[in-house]
Amino acid sequence: MVIGSVIIVVLFILALFHPSAVAGGGISSTTKYLIWGNFTQVSTRSFGNETQIYYISWYGCPIGAADSWAFYIALEQLGNVSAYVTPHYSDPYDSAPNTPGLLFASTIQLPGVHFQSYYLYNEFLNVSSNGIVLNKANTVSVGLNELKLSLPANIYEMEYEAMQTIPTEGLSGAQPPVASAVTLNHVNTNVIVTGPFGAWILNGPLYSPAVLQGLNSTALLSSATHNTAILHASETVVSVLNSS
Numbered sequence: 001m002v003i004g005s006v007i008i009v010v011l012f013i014l015a016l017f018h019p020s021a022v023a024g025g026g027i028s029s030t031t032k033y034l035i036w037g038n039f040t041q042v043s044t045r046s047f048g049n050e051t052q053i054y055y056i057s058w059y060g061c062p063i064g065a066a067d068s069w070a071f072y073i074a075l076e077q078l079g080n081v082s083a084y085v086t087p088h089y090s091d092p093y094d095s096a097p098n099t100p101g102l103l104f105a106s107t108i109q110l111p112g113v114h115f116q117s118y119y120l121y122n123e124f125l126n127v128s129s130n131g132i133v134l135n136k137a138n139t140v141s142v143g144l145n146e147l148k149l150s151l152p153a154n155i156y157e158m159e160y161e162a163m164q165t166i167p168t169e170g171l172s173g174a175q176p177p178v179a180s181a182v183t184l185n186h187v188n189t190n191v192i193v194t195g196p197f198g199a200w201i202l203n204g205p206l207y208s209p210a211v212l213q214g215l216n217s218t219a220l221l222s223s224a225t226h227n228t229a230i231l232h233a234s235e236t237v238v239s240v241l242n243s244s
Helices: 002-017 062-078 140-149 155-162 180-184 229-244
Strands: 040-045 050-059 085-089 100-104 106-109 113-119 192-193 196-202
Touching: 002 100, 040 113, 040 155, 050 062, 050 155, 062 085, 062 100, 062 113, 062 229, 113 140, 140 155, 155 180, 155 192, 155 196, 192 229, 196 229
Parallel strands: 050 113
Antiparallel strands: 040 196, 050 192, 085 100, 106 113, 192 196
């Protein structure tokens, strides 16, 4: 009885100080689909008092480049994050080539929000960020393994399900809908947002990367709020952060 009481007290203390570590993981069984290019709420459980953003992408991704502007504008409302971003362009040989974007620092701490970025593959999607040569047979597994080593266990469980088991509706070429990593043969850009009121996953682009074609990433850093597509997408991000 004494030992049991001690264990309960320890677990209670862990829950107070590390809520995201002990909160239940995994996507809710009521989530039947993720919608491509939209935030989907995948859990109503509390993940602690601080909003956590897990930005998962790769260096050459045009979707990651486009979405980066929306998150940048949203985060700028909480504090100055310009020192934590680097202007960049997506893979010149991918769809929507040379999309201007921003690369985020690995971690950004803002009032009430902790942002973490994970870039899994290089500019050309042929080498992982930790130097493993990629091919169609190993690209997904290598990316997921890196995330397994980096993400909290409950967040990784969500990520795995989002990439490998939950169908994504609206993804071009996926008929019937299947999990996005299965269709695309790599872990694509997706963002997990958690907070006291649950968890959301954005899988895919908030708007078409083609909207940014021909723009200069450095110049866009000071004029992004004048771009209607970016501004509308950033409002979506702010709405989710306020709901988390």
